Amino acid sequence: MKKGFPNHPYIPNSVPEIEREMLDFIGLESLDDLHKNVPDTLLFKGEMDIPEAFGSEYELRRHVEELFSGDGDCKKYLNFLGAGCWQHYVPAICDEINSRGEFLTAYGGEAYNELGRFQSQFEYQSMVAELVGMDVVNVPAIDWPQAAATTCAMAHRKTGRPQIVLPAILDPEKRAIIENFGRATIEFVTVDCTEDGQIDIEDLKKKVGPQTAGVYFENPNYLGVIETRGAEISRIAHEAGAESLVGVDPITLGVLATPPEYGADIVCGELQPLGIHMNYGGGLAGFMATRDEEAYVNEYPSRLFGIAPTVEPGEYGFGDVAYDRTSFGDLREGGKEYVGTQAALWGLTAGVYLATMGPAGMEEVGQTCMQNARYAVKKLNEIKGVRANSAGGLFFKEFLVDFTATGKTVSEVNDLLLSEGIFGGKDVSAEFPHLGQQALYCVTEIHTQRDIDRLANVLARILA
Amino acid sequence: MKRIDRSKKVRTGFHQAKWDEPIIFELSTPGERGVSVPKASAAVAAAVGDGISDLPDHLKRKERVNLPEISQNRVLRHYMRLSQMTLGADVNIEIGQGTCTMKYSPKVNEQLARLVADMHPLQDEDTVQGMLQMYYEMDLYMREISGLDKFTFQPGGGSQAIFLMASMVRGYFESIGEADQRTEVITTLYSHPSDAAAPAVTGYDIVYVQPDPDTGLPDLEAFKAVCSEKTAAFMVANPEDTGLFNGHIKELVDYAHSVGALCCYDQANGNAVLGVARAKEAGFDMCHFNLHKTFSSPHGCSGPACGAAGVVEKLIPFLPVPSVEFDGKKYRLECDFADEEHGVSKVRAFMGVAPVVLRAYCWIRMLGPNGLWQVTKTAVLNNNYLFKRMMSIPGISAYYEDGNNQRVEQCRYTMEQVTKDTGITSGDVQRRMMDFGMHFWTSHHPYYLPEPITLEPTESPSKKDIDEYVDTVAHIIQECYQTPDIVKAAPHRSTIHQVDERWMDDPDGWAITWKIYNRKYK
Structure with a gap:
């Protein structure tokens, strides 16, 4: 059977006459003459056992709608x-903005052609910073577990010490992600929790010492419990020269104390509650936050967008702060961890949510x-x-x-x-x-x- | 009236939207509200009180959150304006972001992806049979596309998929007792930086195999010089970011296997080879595809995304859990295949980014096997057409033109001759492109090739689009010689003028949030 799909709606130059014209221009007989550098031994000569294409967009829609028609969701249940x-609740405005094609299909341009992307990320950073009581927030990480893994790694790099203390009550999947991420350089130690679900202070004192880079705890924790002794935990960490690392659900922070109020040095958490649909878990996005100190800022692996003037008076511009700390910079693997596509659209959405909710909405x-x-x-x-x-x-x-x-x-x-x-x-x-x-x-x-x-x-x- | 002259080839009349929009905090008016929030019912309040006054003082937030107070329509207008100042792929001719595969993201997929918006990842399996079927079938499709034996869709991006591959390498060598011996991962200069940076996080020393100065590709002799019993894995893109396909890749893979190493195929550039060349025939043990690139899910300002990672049979136990299995009647989540001691278990929460997987599923189903082949052939045709036209622009050239090479889906060009002649850099020309509603990406850092321009047309643009793009580049290159000051001072018709980035690396000067900006610049 002849290969190919002439006149496909997504492929303008699959129009045979245009295809011919372009082949003639580059001096080739047929599409088979492309991939000249793929040797015969590497050419795939079989047929991919994938269903033939639907004949119309309508048939695709019918198929997918029927495929999911038997599924439940949190509206039906x-x-x-x-x-x-x-x-x-996801305010309608969040979906309206994050489905705008201009944002949805932007990626890695500059502040000139994608000013809205830079400004909206800067504003998201700024509003989450206000919410968590910190100065600096990153362009989103993949999810809270990854943000927590990076938080631990940042503390390890900053202090040069090997151990991170994790609480006994922690989402086992998150623990697996944190430990897998850090295991080349970090030794994880578990601190017990008391019967009421909080960190066991006496056990913590035993587990924290000169080897401790940081103590990670969550508020509320995986099983929902609010940690009431955060200040004491931070104090114990600080007295040992370690960092206080706090994971937080940001939607609590309209009413609950911010982590820095009880001594947190690095805060991380999950953005999904802030205006992002659950999406079967696809709505997750992580953040980290710190004070505006060079020693912390230089440990972020993520992009950090900063505000800057332009040559035109009165004009806001934006750029990448301390770009060379990332693996996109000249140091590549010598930079901090690695950076790539993560969850920026959800950061934008969290910004829309916080701007819409305002201080009163977050409190309520x-x-x-x-x-x-x-x-x-x-x-x-x-x-x-x-x-x-x-x-x-x-x-x-x-x-x-x-x-x-x-x-x-x-x-x-x-x-x-x-x-x-x-x-x-x-x-x-x-x-x-x-x-x-x-x-x-x-x-x-x-x-x-x-x-x-x-x-x-x-x-x-x-x-x- | 005279007929209006539209004979010009480039959009000299373009001007990007410029709203001169304030920072959102500047829009605040005390008392304004963006949305009303559900309140507890009177009966609930009567039963439990106000919910917060019984909290100890030290657990209560001391001051209201310093968020802006803005009415809903002004929030909407703000973000609509920001969107208008963002040239996503829906808006411009997206040829310039090489390596990123900025293809068209069909709108029907977008609507269908929203079917899963309100699904919780821990719902009972009986209530997500359609979802699980979709994951299951996507696994089967990716197996066909790659020739490998099983896929996971858990990684939330390409770099996380590379990290997963490196983690699986480590798990595998631990399981056979060679972890201490194998401390190195080999990659190439023109593979993505994450092919070096992610394995480094897993503890590997990174070794670069240098390209042959004529072909731009590592040859077997160079590879032998760096590959040894210390090698855990060869992590490589093919084609690399130069758009050159390494026809000798199997020789390198075979040699790596001969010393006991694994081979991991970064298929972020997979748009070059769908239905044409696969990981299996080249002997790779693992690979990953970016569903947000090759498989059309939109890039979302940089995520959410999915790096679909596949492995050969012997490495299935190292994949993260769960996978979706089918017993002929029911789809279910399964962890039994995993090596509990050495498997990776998890790199991202739950099942990855389901809407991205679903969009890719829709895309594959609208193309079928013939369409996937057509995607690649047209993408490569477009690139070769673009290449011939670009190379005809005086001052533009490409490295590694040895007379035998044919680019695949992208090319990294150089304008070093223009720079030598005029002092104008590829960064200057990049900014000038914005004045015509277009742009390009230079290169990853460091610039291994001078004054780079990396272009990847994909299958999405028409011939007319490509012609307009090249005509615009040619127009600007001509300006470099004739009116260089215009190029150096660009952009002029973009949203903003040249950013003064002096403070970006200065801890006393940078301002990563509005709060810090106000603190440092009173």
Whole structure:
């Protein structure tokens, strides 16, 4: 069969007459004369077993819509899953802006042809800096786990010390990512957590010493608990000459204290709650933040856009700050880690979100999350055998629900909930076996009182 | 009225949008709101209080966040204006960003990708059977395109995929007890910097095999000189960023294998070879493709993205988890294949960037095997047409023209003759291109070739587009000789004028956020 696809809508020069004209111009007989430097032994002579092309855009649309028609999502189902990807309200303006073709299809131009890209990234950096209480924020990293991995590596490079202390309560997938990233140069040490889910201060004192580059902890942590002794943790790290490294969910920061207020030196976290759809996990984007000190700025692997004048008075321009620290600079592998395509569109989106929410919106969303989550805990605790937030720690939007006393496993409970149109919380019984049959529930501003009552009523019924 | 003269070949009348837009903080008016936020119901508040006053003081935020207060339509207008000052690939003739494969991103894919917006990555498998089927079939397609045996879509970008490949190399050698012996990764000058930088993060020493000065490609003798029992992997792009395909690649791969090393194929430049040459026939053990480049998912100002990484059978246990498997009835997430001790387990959270994978799936399904072949053939045809026209511009040339080479999908040109003649650099010409609504990328750093211009047309532009692009370059090169001051002072009709970058490397002067700008420049 003759190869090729004449007149394909995406390929203007597949028009045979044009193709002929261009071949004639370069003096070739046919398309087979291209790839002259690919030797016969390397030429692929088979057929790729890939379905023939759809005959029309309409057929593609029908196929994909039908493929996904049986799937559920968090609009069809009432969702209480979080655990690293959270359902918050996405203001319409966020989608409107991040689907603009000008932004969507931009990439690596200069501040002249892509001024909007530079300015929007600078503004995102600036607004997240205000939110987390730091001076400097990077163009986004892939996700929070990668941002946390880089945060640890930055502390290691800055201090020249080998050890990073990680908390016992940490998303196991995030731990795997951090440890895989750092293992060539970093030794990871685990600090215990107390029964209420916080860092065990006595154990921390034993684990921190002259070898410690940094102590990483999260607020709230993976299981939803707010760390109340952050200042003490930072003090212990600092007294040993180590860095205080704090991972944070930024949507908490309209109401919760910023990490620098309890001594953080490097902050990292996840941007997805800030106006980005979950996208089956594809909405994740990480950030790091520090003070504006050369010793920190020089350890970022990411691009950092800075504001600058132009030769025209009154005109804002932008450029790359300290470009040569990155692997795009002259040092290549001698630069800091590596840089490449990551998640800039989500940084832009987070900026739109923060500009739209403003100070009042961020305060209100935090408050609503905390009220709704507290209400859910209260309602669930009214169900016989169910114990929500049984350890009694402070929480923001996520909390553990213990089903052990119901005689059912979390898996069984979630199957029953699913049949009622509800995604129950993430089963953490395999990740933390000592906790028994517990699930991590997430309640945010998108949950109405009716949603929470419905969860409680269904649980009461299926557990009765 | 006289007929309006439109005989000009280049857009001398172009002017980019210039809104002179303030920084967003400057738009703030106290009290303005951009969106109203859901409140807890009165009954909820009655049951639990205000939610925050029972927090200890030291856990409460002390001051309101210093964010701008702006009405919704002004936020929208701000970002619409910023978008208008951004020449994405939807707007301009995107030929100039060599190595980046700036092809057309079909709009239907964009709409379909939004079907998955509200899916949570931990949803029960029964509720994501369509999603899992899509991942499963994409794995099968990528196997066909590469000839390798299994793919993961977890890496969130090409560089992270390279990092994954380096991590798998390390895991493999640990599993056979050779990790201590194999401390080096070999790469080439014209492969992406991440082919050096990412393996360095995994702890490898980086060794460069130098190109032959005539062909621009490393030959077997040069490779033998650097490849030894210390070599863990050969990490290479083919074609490299020069647009030259190394026809001797299999000899290098075979030699690397003969000393026990693995070979990793950076296929960021994969648009050159779809359906024409594959990783398998060249003997590679792993490869990665950028779904946001070759497979049309838009670049998004630089992500979100996906580096799809594939391996041969013996390396499947080192892939991250989970994979999608199918038992004939149901698709499910599977971790059983993984080597728990030496496998990589995870490089990115969850299943990677699903909308990017879905867009690539749509793109492949609109092309089929014949269309994929056509994509590559037209991309290479376009580039060779562009090459012949570019090389006819006085002062423009290309290194490694030994009479035998034919470029594949891109080319790194040099305008060193123009610089010698006029003092004007490729950076100057780059800025002048902006005055015509176009641009180009020079090169990765350091510039191994002087005064570089790296162009990659892809299959997307028409012949007319390519002609206009080359006519514009030719027009500017002529200006270099005739009216050099115009070029040196460019841009003139772009959004902004020349940026004064003196403070970008000065810790006392740089301003990475508005807060710092206001602190340093009162």
